[in-house]
Amino acid sequence: MGASDSRCPAFVLDSVTKAYPRTVALAPLSLTIARGERVAFLGPSGAGKTTLLHLLGGVIQPSQGQIWVHGQPLSGLTAGRELAGLVGVIHQQFDLVPLLSVVHNVLAGRLGQWSLMRSLVSLISPRDRHIALEALGKVGITEKAYERTSRLSGGEQQRVAVARMLVQDPDIMLADEPVASVDPARAEDVLSLLSNIASERGKTLIATLHSVDLIKRHFSRAIGLRNGELQFDLPTGEVTEEMLERLYEIRGRVEG
Amino acid sequence: MRRLIESRGFLTVLLVAALVWSVSSVDWGGPLVHTGGFAALLQFLRAILSPEVSPSFVIVALGASWETIAYAVAGITLAVALGFPLGVVASGVLVRSARARWPAMLGTRFLLAFLRSIHELVWAWLFVVAIGLSPMAAIFALAIPYGGILGRIYADILNDVPAQPLQALRASGGSEWKVFLYGRLPIALPDMLSYTFYRFECAIRAVIIMSFVGIGGLGYQILLSLNDLLYNEVWTLLFFLVALIAVVDIWSNAVRRRLVS
Numbered sequence: 019m020g021a022s023d024s025r026c027p028a029f030v031l032d033s034v035t036k037a038y039p040r041t042v043a044l045a046p047l048s049l050t051i052a053r054g055e056r057v058a059f060l061g062p063s064g065a066g067k068t069t070l071l072h073l074l075g076g077v078i079q080p081s082q083g084q085i086w087v088h089g090q091p092l093s094g095l096t097a098g099r100e101l102a103g104l105v106g107v108i109h110q111q112f113d114l115v116p117l118l119s120v121v122h123n124v125l126a127g128r129l130g131q132w133s134l135m136r137s138l139v140s141l142i143s144p145r146d147r148h149i150a151l152e153a154l155g156k157v158g159i160t161e162k163a164y165e166r167t168s169r170l171s172g173g174e175q176q177r178v179a180v181a182r183m184l185v186q187d188p189d190i191m192l193a194d195e196p197v198a199s200v201d202p203a204r205a206e207d208v209l210s211l212l213s214n215i216a217s218e219r220g221k222t223l224i225a226t227l228h229s230v231d232l233i234k235r236h237f238s239r240a241i242g243l244r245n246g247e248l249q250f251d252l253p254t255g256e257v258t259e260e261m262l263e264r265l266y267e268i269r270g271r272v273e274g
Numbered sequence: 275m276r277r278l279i280e281s282r283g284f285l286t287v288l289l290v291a292a293l294v295w296s297v298s299s300v301d302w303g304g305p306l307v308h309t310g311g312f313a314a315l316l317q318f319l320r321a322i323l324s325p326e327v328s329p330s331f332v333i334v335a336l337g338a339s340w341e342t343i344a345y346a347v348a349g350i351t352l353a354v355a356l357g358f359p360l361g362v363v364a365s366g367v368l369v370r371s372a373r374a375r376w377p378a379m380l381g382t383r384f385l386l387a388f389l390r391s392i393h394e395l396v397w398a399w400l401f402v403v404a405i406g407l408s409p410m411a412a413i414f415a416l417a418i419p420y421g422g423i424l425g426r427i428y429a430d431i432l433n434d435v436p437a438q439p440l441q442a443l444r445a446s447g448g449s450e451w452k453v454f455l456y457g458r459l460p461i462a463l464p465d466m467l468s469y470t471f472y473r474f475e476c477a478i479r480a481v482i483i484m485s486f487v488g489i490g491g492l493g494y495q496i497l498l499s500l501n502d503l504l505y506n507e508v509w510t511l512l513f514f515l516v517a518l519i520a521v522v523d524i525w526s527n528a529v530r531r532r533l534v535s
Contacts (some may be wrong), residue, residue, distance in 0.1 A: 075445065076445070077441065077445065099447050100446065101445070101446075101447075102446050102447030106446065107442070107443070107445055109438060109441075109442060111438055113438045113439040113441070113442035115439055115456065115457055115460050115461055116438065116461070117460040117461065117463060117464060117533075118456070120462045124455065126442075126443055126446055126448070126456050126457075127446050129443065129446055129447050129448035129449075129452045129456065130446060130448070131447070132445015132452070133454060134449065134451050137448075137451075137452045137455055137456065138455060141455060141456075170374075182446070186446045186447070
């Protein structure tokens with residue numbers, strides 16, 4: 019990205035809000051995330067974690083305020099090629115296409131670079147095959163490359179989603195609850211995979227999750243949200259159990 | 275007023291009234307079966323025990339079954355070729371700007387509605403008048419309304435694809451065409467194929483009925499045998515018909531199951 023200076027932070031948020039007709043999903047929030055940081059968003063359901071992640075990914079637009087990514091206004095980047103090179107998102111449900119074979123789901127990460135013709139030809143005979151196979155090797159499921167994605171287990175599908183992100187190769191990786199639906203061993207696995215990739219390739223990693231242990235092991239910074247408001251923003255080493263209890267505690271009437 | 279019209283009680287009264295009225299307006303005078311009808315019916319039923327199995331007739335039945343399948347396959351193939359592009363346009367998924375999408379969607383949806391609102395039998399009759407008793411008449415007659423039906427269903431299936439995987443593809447840089455190829459179409463495909471197979475079964479029955487207007491196939495043979503009061507032959511042909519539908523049913527189920535798993 020020509021315009022992006024390597025000294026610019028990954029993200030700068032300037033009093034960003036997101037309001038929906040009846041609720042405020044995110045109160046004015048300002049923060050800076052440096053390049054190569056590994057940041058975890060914490061908070062109870064409905065706290066605004068996913069909203070924030072979607073704002074950063076350009077999936078939704080802020081109601082007010084401005085987001086800069088690598089020094090450029092996020093709203094000024096065209097969706098597709100430009101944004102895809104900078105920011106990639108792994109969603110909670112992996113968002114794979116079940117009927118396609120694994121290799122095509124992984125190569126979907128290349129769609130931003132490919133012409134329509136090349137995309138079409140690739141469905142018949144995969145293009146850039148070595149890139150896909152390398153990514154699948156990295157997540158440890160090379161042998162599944164030509165299987166139909168629906169035949170894979172949940173954990174394997176998650177790896178496919180990670181491989182797709184690797185192929186897309188964005189500078190910033192966003193992951194929405196990457197370990198919400200997997201057992202503890204696999205959660206550890208997936209997170210070390212993501213954080214290793216981030217540190218090896220100098221990428222920024224931002225994820226939403228709940229477990230203190232995992233956060234302390236794989237992230238450098240923790241941001242706590244509640245009711246769309248910032249509760250704390252600390253190095254993971256300084257986060258205490260007590261702070262988390264306060265963050266997750268149910269006050270008065272039940273909150274989503 | 276509106277609440278009254280939408281209330282369940284009102285609807286019930288209305289439906290019951292419609293039933294009573296329709297039953298009472300049928301002319302029930304005279305016996306149900308005319309004189310000699312019972313004898314004919316018995317004759318027909320008795321013939322089930324002795325279907326015509328002479329080799330020459332079995333060959334006729336086989337040929338007619340084959341013709342029926344061939345018409346149905348050709349018709350449904352043409353219907354897919356017609357319905358798929360129209361369905362894609364009617365779904366409006368490839369057009370980003372709302373201003374261009376609505377006219378395209380409405381236009382094609384109207385065209386699809388027109389194609390399917392005229393029954394295949396009417397088309398068959400028109401084509402027989404226009405191009406004579408050629409297989410083409412049967413195939414076109416089937417392809418036009420079926421193309422209209424398939425196109426409409428394809429459009430609905432394409433519209434109902436879950437949004438998140440598509441969103442993910444857009445986020446990784448795909449244009450609407452690429453999103454269509456890598457997301458929408460493969461997600462929609464099992465449902466689309468499954469519905470096409472269901473329509474194929476319908477097409478076989480439709481071809482049989484259509485052949486009563488004289489365009490080859492099992493239906494035509496049934497008509498000939500019925501006219502000659504050769505009930506044994508009619509039963510043989512009916513058995514072929516049942517077997518044909520059963521085979522297609524089993525086959526399409528197998529294909530559908532493979533797609534879903």
